[in-house]
Amino acid sequence: MSAASRDNGRGRAARLFAHRFRQNRWMLAAGVAAVLGVFLALPQWPWVVACVIAALFVVAALAPSRTADQRRVEAEEVSNSGGLIGLSSENLAAAVTDPLIVFDGAGAVVHANAAATAAFGALHPGILLLLKFRAPEMQEIIQAVLFGHATARQTDYSERVPIERVFRVTVSAVGRGTGFYVMVFKDQSETRRIDRMRADFIANASHELRTPLASISGFVETLRGPARDDAKARDQFLQIMQNQTARMARLIDDLLSLSRLEMKPFLKPGATVDLRGVVESVIDSLTPLAKDSGVVIERDFADDIPAVLGDRDELFQVFENLVENACKYGQTGGRVIVSMVGPETNAEKETTVTIRDFGPGIPEEHIPRVTERFYRIDGELSRTQKGTGLGLAIVKHILTRHKAHLTIRSKLGDGAAFTVHFPSE
Incomplete structure (x- = not known):
């Protein structure tokens, strides 16, 4: 045991003795008074017995008593003795959700938590960080801390493989004179x-x-x-x-x-909407536009179309955008088919509405991005058709609020099909 530990032990014992003395001082006083009384009133031989009785009083007074106050004092002593020091550093690192790496004065990894391993691959003890992270900004902050130029440094670090990620990296010394350092990565990608x-x-x-x-x-x-x-x-x-x-x-x-x-993406609509009625209203309102574009809108509705939870005006906007786009951009095909399938005849047990055109189609590389704001496959054609570049972005947001989603299938020269999927309640 070190000298510091022995000193701490003596200090705790002294404080606990003082507490017990204060707690039992009246009992001690009574014992001393009894001994004096017996000593003055009795012959010489009985005073030995009195001394024994007094000693018992002292022992009883100073004996540990499990009172609430004593338990509180003992708890405080345990806390003040550095209870956190006893915790495993690995457990502390594992509790951090961000990637965390502990390294020594040589720049070698001592410990890496699970988040760091998941983000950067295997980080076995002994690996040199300067070889693992070769970006100039990472080399600079690691060397600055190791060589004592700074106790803490911060920088931005980005990776492009396998996906693009950006981290705010902080490197700092662990305590004073320990010879260990910690590196924490805060993901800033989103x-x-x-x-x-x-x-x-x-x-x-x-x-x-x-x-x-x-x-x-x-x-x-x-x-x-x-x-x-x-x-x-x-x-x-x-x-x-x-x-x-x-x-x-x-x-x-x-x-x-x-x-x-x-402003209301997670506010789920509570009203019940006749989906068939909404789609039929959209088709009726866009029939003149389709006629002007030389397009015929055909209907193919199943009989088992249930009502869905939703906002009628917002769902009208969804199908108005989709049918109008099909008429404008697929007009060379001469027709648009709007089909509806209920959960009873659908393998996925969903209610689906599909708007199919027979126009030029959408190149495969553009399909994942057509719902982005202002994204256009053909900017000049879109402006000619009076498009704002926001229609499909609005559709996506409305469907997300309705717990529904949009899928797009297309083949160049064979038109495109936009399908809205409503989950069964």
């Missing part, structure tokens, strides 16, 4: 992805608004100048300005719809 999405969204929205504004501004300038007295040009320019204004209005409406949906 935060960076959201920041990038926000920046892309602002850039795309600004671009989409700037184009019609520039067009309107140019025509206003022309009407005030060279075309001031040209009635034919004036009518033509005013028509173009009206179209551009309508385009901006559609874009703003879609942005507002998307914003409202993002």
